[in-house]
Amino acid sequence: MIFEAMLFYLFAAVMIGAALGVVFAKNPVHSVMFLVLTFFNAAILWLMAEAEFLAIVLVLVYVGAVMVLFLFVIMMLEVNVEAVKRGLTRYAPLAIAIALIMVIELIQLIWLRSRDVQISSSFAPNPEGYENTKALGAVLYTEHVYAFEIAAVILLLAIVAAITLTMRKRPGLKVQDISKQVSVRAKDRIRIVKMDAEKKQ
Amino acid sequence: MTGLIPQFLVDTWNSLPPMVQYVTLSSFKILIVLIGVVLVVAYSTYFERKVIGSMQARVGPNRVGPLGLLQPFADVFKLLFKEVIIPSESNRFLFVIAPLLSLIPALATWAVIPMNDTFVIADINAGLLYVLALTSVGVYGVILAGWATNSKYAFLGAMRSAAQIVAYEIAMGFALVGVLMAGGSLNLGDIVEAQSGGLSNWFLVPLFPLFLVYWISGVAETNRAPFDVAEGESEIVAGFHVEYSGVAFALFFLAEYANMVLIAALTSIFFFGGWASPFEGWTFLGDSFLREGSFFWFFAKICLFMYTFFWLRATFPRYRYDQIMRLGWKVFIPVTIVWIAVESVMAWMRVGPWSGLAG
Numbered sequence: 167m168i169f170e171a172m173l174f175y176l177f178a179a180v181m182i183g184a185a186l187g188v189v190f191a192k193n194p195v196h197s198v199m200f201l202v203l204t205f206f207n208a209a210i211l212w213l214m215a216e217a218e219f220l221a222i223v224l225v226l227v228y229v230g231a232v233m234v235l236f237l238f239v240i241m242m243l244e245v246n247v248e249a250v251k252r253g254l255t256r257y258a259p260l261a262i263a264i265a266l267i268m269v270i271e272l273i274q275l276i277w278l279r280s281r282d283v284q285i286s287s288s289f290a291p292n293p294e295g296y297e298n299t300k301a302l303g304a305v306l307y308t309e310h311v312y313a314f315e316i317a318a319v320i321l322l323l324a325i326v327a328a329i330t331l332t333m334r335k336r337p338g339l340k341v342q343d344i345s346k347q348v349s350v351r352a353k354d355r356i357r358i359v360k361m362d363a364e365k366k367q
Numbered sequence: 368m369t370g371l372i373p374q375f376l377v378d379t380w381n382s383l384p385p386m387v388q389y390v391t392l393s394s395f396k397i398l399i400v401l402i403g404v405v406l407v408v409a410y411s412t413y414f415e416r417k418v419i420g421s422m423q424a425r426v427g428p429n430r431v432g433p434l435g436l437l438q439p440f441a442d443v444f445k446l447l448f449k450e451v452i453i454p455s456e457s458n459r460f461l462f463v464i465a466p467l468l469s470l471i472p473a474l475a476t477w478a479v480i481p482m483n484d485t486f487v488i489a490d491i492n493a494g495l496l497y498v499l500a501l502t503s504v505g506v507y508g509v510i511l512a513g514w515a516t517n518s519k520y521a522f523l524g525a526m527r528s529a530a531q532i533v534a535y536e537i538a539m540g541f542a543l544v545g546v547l548m549a550g551g552s553l554n555l556g557d558i559v560e561a562q563s564g565g566l567s568n569w570f571l572v573p574l575f576p577l578f579l580v581y582w583i584s585g586v587a588e589t590n591r592a593p594f595d596v597a598e599g600e601s602e603i604v605a606g607f608h609v610e611y612s613g614v615a616f617a618l619f620f621l622a623e624y625a626n627m628v629l630i631a632a633l634t635s636i637f638f639f640g641g642w643a644s645p646f647e648g649w650t651f652l653g654d655s656f657l658r659e660g661s662f663f664w665f666f667a668k669i670c671l672f673m674y675t676f677f678w679l680r681a682t683f684p685r686y687r688y689d690q691i692m693r694l695g696w697k698v699f700i701p702v703t704i705v706w707i708a709v710e711s712v713m714a715w716m717r718v719g720p721w722s723g724l725a726g
Contacts, residue, residue, distance in 0.1 A: 199511075202507070229500075230503025238510070
C-alpha cells in the first residue's frame with residue numbers, strides 16, 4: 167500500500183519535527199504545544215497500526231489530562247528563558263550520550279527480533295470483527311491480572327502519598343466549612359418574634 | 368428513487384473506484400452534519416433568548432424578520448463585519464489559534480454520534496472513548512486564549528476554567544463507566560440498541576444517580592450558568608475571551624453552543640435511549656410514527672436538554688468557586704464510585720431493574 171506508506175512517513179516526519187520543536191522552542195508554552203502535537207501524531211501512527219485503544223487512550227490521558235496540568239504549571243511559573251537556554255548547551259553531552267545508548271538498544275532489539283521472526287508476517291492485518299479494546303482487556307484481566315492489580319495498587323499509593331504531602335492544616339487559619347454553609351436553614355439565622363401592634367400615644 | 372437520478376450519473380458513480388466513492392460519501396455526510404449543527408447552534412441562541420425572556424416576563428427578540436426568526440443571522444453578520452483587535456502585548460499566533468482549538472474538538476466529536484439506526488459518519492468500536500478523548504482536548508482553547516491575551520482577567524478566567532474542567536471530567540468519565548457496563552459496548556450505536564424497548568428500558572432508570580452526575584457535570588464542563596465562573600462578568604469582566612472581538616469571539620461563542628448541543632446529544636444517547644422511541648411497547652397507539660425510533664426522537668430529546676440548559680440559567684444564581692470544586696471532587700466522584708459498585712453487585716445478583724444489564 168503506497169498510500170499508507172506515504173501517510174506513515176508524513177505523520178512520522180511531523181512527529182519528529184514537533185519533538186525537535188519541544189526541545190528548541192524559545193517559549194515554554196510553545197514547547198508544551200509542540201509536545202501535544204507530538205502526542206497527536208503518535209496516536210495517528212498507532213491508529214494506522216490498528217491499535218485504536220492505545221491511540222485514543224494516549225490522547226485521553228496525555229493530551230487531555232497530563233499536558234493540561236503541565237500547561238497550568240508552566241503558565242504560572244514564568245520560566246526564565248535565558249537560564250534554560252544556557253542549560254541546553256551545558257547538558258548537551260549528557261543528552262547526546264543518553265540518546266546514543268537508546269538508539270543502540272533499539273537497533274539491537276530490532277536486530278534480535280528480525281533474526282527469528284519475519285517482520286512482515288508479524289504485522290499481518292487483523293481478521294474481520296477484531297476489536298482491539300476487547301483483545302487488550304481479555305489479556306489484561308486473565309493472563310496478566312496480577313501485574314495489572316499491582317500497577318493499580320502502586321497508582322493508588324501515589325495518589326494517597328500526593329494527597330498526604332499536600333494536606334496540611336495551618337493553625338489559626340479561618341476556613342469555611344461548606345457542608346455547614348449549605349445545610350444552614352433560615353430558622354438557624356433569624357428568629358421571628360410575634361408581638362402585638364403598639365397603640366399610638 | 369432510481370427514476371429521479373439520470374442514468375449517466377448512476378453509471379459514473381458506479382465506475383468510480385471504491386476509495387473515491389467512500390471519500391465523496393463521507394464528505395457529503397460531514398457537510399450535512401456540520402450544517403445541521405451550525406443551524407441548531409444559531410437557532411439555540413434565539414431559543415435561549417425567547418425562553419429566558421418568557422421566564423422573566425419579557426418578549427425576547429421580535430424585530431428582525433417574522434417573530435424575530437432572522438435574529439441569529441443578524442447577530443452573525445454583525446460579528447463578521449466587526450474588526451478583530453489583537454492586543455499588542457499578546458502572543459499573536461496562540462491568540463489567533465485558540466478559538467479554533469476550542470471549536471475543532473466540539474465539531475469533531477459529532478463524527479461518532481449516531482443520528483438514527485443507519486446514519487453515523489464513523490461507526491467505530493471505541494466511540495465512547497473517542498468522545499471522552501475529544502471533549503477533554505477542548506480545554507486547550509480556553510487556557511491558551513487566557514494566556515495569550517496577556518491580561519490578568521483573562522488569565523484568571525483561564526485558570527478557573529482549566530481547574531473546573533479537569534475536576535468535572537473525572538466525574539463524567541466515571542459516570543460513563545457505568546453506562547459502558549450497562550451497555551456492554553463502547554460503540555454508541557450499540558449503547559442505544561441496548562436501551563430499545565420503551566421508556567422503562569432506558570438507562571435513566573437503573574443509572575439515575577449517574578445521569579444526574581453526568582448532566583450536572585456537563586453543565587459545568589460547558590461553563591454554563593450556574594457554573595459560569597470562567598466568564599464571571601461581575602468578577603473578572605468576561606474571563607478568557609475578554610479581549611476577543613468580531614469573528615474570533617464568534618468562534619468562541621459557536622464552540623460554547625456546539626458543546627452544549629453535544630452534551631445534550633450525549634446525555635440523550637447515554638441515558639434517554641438516543642433515537643429510540645419512549646412508546647415502543649405501547650400497542651394502543653396503533654401504527655403511529657411515534658412508536659418507531661427515528662431522528663425525530665433524537666432531535667426532540669436534544670431540544671429538551673437544551674431547554675433545561677436555559678431553564679437552569681434563568682433559575683439559579685452563580686455558584687461560588689470553592690463550592691464548585693467541592694461539588695466536583697468531594698460529592699460527584701464518590702457518588703459515581705458508589706453507584707458503579709452498586710450497579711455491578713445488582714447486575715451480578717440479577718436484582719430489580721439491573722437484572723437486564725449486560726454487566
